[in-house]
Amino acid sequence: MTSxxxxxxxxxxxxxPGLSPGFKTGPLGRLGIWVTDHAKLVTGVWLLLIIGLGxxxxxxxxxxxxxxxQADGSESVAARELAREHFxxxxxxxxxxxxxxxxxxxxxxxxxxxxxxxxxxxxEEHRIADVVAPMPGATLSQDGSTAIVLAGAGxxxxxxxxxxxxLKQPLQDLSVEGVQVNPTGSSxxxxxxxxxxxxxxxxxxxxxxxxxxxxxxLAFGALVAAGLPLILTLAGLVASAGSLxxxxxxxxxxxxxxxFAMMFALALGIDYALFLVVRYRxxxxxxxxxxxxxxxETMGTAGKAVLLSGLTVLVSLSAVMLVPSPSFxxxxxxxxxxxxxxxxxxxxxxxxxxFKLDNKINKFALPWVHTGEHRSPRFAAWAERLWKGPxxxxxxxxxxxxxxxxxxxxxxxAMPSIKVLPExxxxxxGYDIVQDKFGEGGPxxxxxxxxxxxxxxxxxxxxxxxxxxxxxxxMPAGDDxxxxxxxxxxxxxxxxxxxxxxxxxxxxxxxxxxLVGGAAVENLxxxxxxxxxxxxxxxxxxxxxxxxxxxxxxxxxxxxxGTLASLLSTxxxxxxxxxxxxxxxxxxLLGFESQGFLNAxxxxxxxxxxFAIAMDYTVFLLASAKEHYERxxxxxxxxxxxxxxxxxxxFAAGAVMVAVFFTFALSGPLPPKEMGIxxxxxxxxxxxxxxxxxxxxxxxxxxxxxxxxxxxxxxxxPNITFAHD
Numbered sequence: 043m044t045s046x047x048x049x050x051x052x053x054x055x056x057x058x059p060g061l062s063p064g065f066k067t068g069p070l071g072r073l074g075i076w077v078t079d080h081a082k083l084v085t086g087v088w089l090l091l092i093i094g095l096g097x098x099x100x101x102x103x104x105x106x107x108x109x110x111x112q113a114d115g116s117e118s119v120a121a122r123e124l125a126r127e128h129f130x131x132x133x134x135x136x137x138x139x140x141x142x143x144x145x146x147x148x149x150x151x152x153x154x155x156x157x158x159x160x161x162x163x164x165x166e167e168h169r170i171a172d173v174v175a176p177m178p179g180a181t182l183s184q185d186g187s188t189a190i191v192l193a194g195a196g197x198x199x200x201x202x203x204x205x206x207x208x209l210k211q212p213l214q215d216l217s218v219e220g221v222q223v224n225p226t227g228s229s230x231x232x233x234x235x236x237x238x239x240x241x242x243x244x245x246x247x248x249x250x251x252x253x254x255x256x257x258x259x260l261a262f263g264a265l266v267a268a269g270l271p272l273i274l275t276l277a278g279l280v281a282s283a284g285s286l287x288x289x290x291x292x293x294x295x296x297x298x299x300x301x302f303a304m305m306f307a308l309a310l311g312i313d314y315a316l317f318l319v320v321r322y323r324x325x326x327x328x329x330x331x332x333x334x335x336x337x338x339e340t341m342g343t344a345g346k347a348v349l350l351s352g353l354t355v356l357v358s359l360s361a362v363m364l365v366p367s368p369s370f371x372x373x374x375x376x377x378x379x380x381x382x383x384x385x386x387x388x389x390x391x392x393x394x395x396x397f398k399l400d401n402k403i404n405k406f407a408l409p410w411v412h413t414g415e416h417r418s419p420r421f422a423a424w425a426e427r428l429w430k431g432p433x434x435x436x437x438x439x440x441x442x443x444x445x446x447x448x449x450x451x452x453x454x455x456a457m458p459s460i461k462v463l464p465e466x467x468x469x470x471x472g473y474d475i476v477q478d479k480f481g482e483g484g485p486x487x488x489x490x491x492x493x494x495x496x497x498x499x500x501x502x503x504x505x506x507x508x509x510x511x512x513x514x515x516x517m518p519a520g521d522d523x524x525x526x527x528x529x530x531x532x533x534x535x536x537x538x539x540x541x542x543x544x545x546x547x548x549x550x551x552x553x554x555x556x557l558v559g560g561a562a563v564e565n566l567x568x569x570x571x572x573x574x575x576x577x578x579x580x581x582x583x584x585x586x587x588x589x590x591x592x593x594x595x596x597x598x599x600x601x602x603x604g605t606l607a608s609l610l611s612t613x614x615x616x617x618x619x620x621x622x623x624x625x626x627x628x629x630x631l632l633g634f635e636s637q638g639f640l641n642a643x644x645x646x647x648x649x650x651x652x653f654a655i656a657m658d659y660t661v662f663l664l665a666s667a668k669e670h671y672e673r674x675x676x677x678x679x680x681x682x683x684x685x686x687x688x689x690x691x692x693f694a695a696g697a698v699m700v701a702v703f704f705t706f707a708l709s710g711p712l713p714p715k716e717m718g719i720x721x722x723x724x725x726x727x728x729x730x731x732x733x734x735x736x737x738x739x740x741x742x743x744x745x746x747x748x749x750x751x752x753x754x755x756x757x758x759x760p761n762i763t764f765a766h767d
């Protein structure tokens with residue numbers, strides 16, 4: 043659209059019969075009016091998106107990949123790919139089928155029959171490469187009771203997780219009295235974990251939706267208004283699920299992308315809808331504006347805050363893309379995609395729904411609700427109290443946050459152990475059997491791929507290393523590649539920190555051509571990559587968050603304080619996480635087995651998510667404060683008015699988010715519990731102590747300086763305002 047056409051459109055809406063004389067509309071206000079003027083087009087586009095993309099949504103759990111937890115470019119990934127290509131698929135992603143007899147040698151009688159059936163089933167699966175029978179001294183236990191049939195990886199890690207999912211039940215069904223069959227290995231672990239995670243997500247969704255609805259009814263005071271955010275969020279989730287299925291045809295997408303997107307988009311979508319609906323009701327029922335003007339004002343104020351908040355969320359999560367790991371990039375991308383759809387629905391579909399329903403959104407209202415009330419007397423009184431005693435209230439909230447954050451100093455991280463799986467999961471049962479029969483390090487066998495000329499020297503190093511309990515003779519590749527492989531069993535469990543020392547020592551002592559791999563080593567390499575990337579991601583998130591807040595508020599001091607305040611709730615949440623997940627406080631209540639550490643991806647990934655949510659509330663509060671300051675030029679009116687007008691929304695939105703996150707902490711495997719607790723505690727502390735106490739106190743203490751903009755900066759920044767005349 044040309045600049046001349048834009049000006050004509052602006053003049054048209056400024057003099058629209060539905061608008062008061064002199065009422066000025068900005069870009070988002072004009073967008074709101076445009077969608078109401080083109081209702082059929084907007085409705086048609088969204089119906090096409092929801093129906094078209096929704097047709098693919100049911101395939102999301104089956105089509106999305108289950109692996110990708112690796113550090114691209116690492117030595118262990120290189121070793122895995124060489125093993126898969128040159129050694130019949132005998133790589134870390136191969137499937138190990140554990141067959142155990144409780145009645146004599148497993149290679150005789152019923153055990154022999156079951157082994158033959160297992161071998162036949164694996165050979166008939168076209169995605170399996172070589173099938174290796176049990177070998178004495180290697181994959182046949184000394185007492186003869188337990189054997190491992192190795193099914194080589196005939197596809198990438200994602201495909202092998204699908205193979206594991208398809209075969210694990212048929213393989214277990216081959217069990218007979220006295221002979222037990224349990225497939226295990228890295229691919230089975232991710233298959234079992236994804237299955238347990240999906241069950242947990244569905245159970246949590248069943249709990250969170252009614253709880254969320256109840257909170258929304260109390261927040262909105264009307265059943266119809268409370269249902270709008272849920273319907274809107276569902277539309278965004280359906281569209282994003284279908285999009286992920288299509289994207290997966292081009293680039294592998296982790297199933298975790300959808301799992302996290304479900305939870306994150308639900309919470310954010312409700313926040314955004316809550317903010318817009320409350321503002322529309324105030325303009326329509328409180329100020330008695332026309333429908334069109336109410337939409338324009340809502341979009342020009344609350345809509346602008348929602349857009350800036352959504353951009354902040356996208357910016358924060360985009361920093362995770364810096365980590366060279368497919369799982370992290372697809373998880374961040376999946377959440378970002380869902381946020382884009384939810385944001386699009388909030389800024390286009392919701393204004394149209396509000397315009398069409400109008401007063402009907404107040405149907406089935408609770409008797410004590412004042413539908414036109416936008417300024418909350420209770421939060422106004424709370425703001426007055428903070429204004430009179432900022433030091434006492436500010437110090438109290440600061441002390442609480444610092445005390446809760448203190449345990450973070452002793453926080454330990456590692457990649458998840460087998461304890462993240464339910465005890466009846468096939469991968470865990472097989473893991474325990476292997477550990478019992480083949481030694482503590484049996485499930486974490488190392489794979490060393492090396493030039494054949496260096497194989498004997500490598501064997502000597504392995505034989506003399508105190509961290510290796512046994513090493514197989516070098517096995518030459520079946521082609522003319524010149525490679526050889528040595529499999530070595532470490533002395534410790536795959537999740538034991540000592541394994542990292544053994545791997546580091548081997549990489550230093552083995553010949554230069556050696557590549558040390560294996561599933562446990564891939565975890566170690568990913569943790570090393572996460573440790574290296576985390577400071578960079580945190581720094582980028584903070585910098586981009588500050589710049590976006592500066593762009594929105596045009597005030598460097600309060601933008602800086604708002605950014606730094608978000609660190610307090612984040613640190614406190616991780617302090618609590620250490621007490622719960624590392625030290626085990628409340629483990630029985632929450633139903634998990636402590637690993638003695640926090641999962642390695644938590645600091646970086648959860649930080650980005652928490653910061654995104656925290657900045658979400660920051661934008662809501664400070665956008666309201668800036669609107670009041672632009673109108674009055676009075677720091678007190680800015681502080682008191684922002685809490686009076688946005689405090690109730692922040693409180694309700696925080697309650698919804700806490701409810702959503704905590705329901706995910708009540709069921710399922712350990713990582714979703716970690717996410718639920720960490721994010722739930724972070725939101726609780728951020729909404730209750732940071733946004734409703736500490737940040738208003740900062741506005742009180744900084745006064746007009748909070749909103750000061752240097753002249754040179756005014757020339758650089760675009761002019762963004764929130765006030766309407």
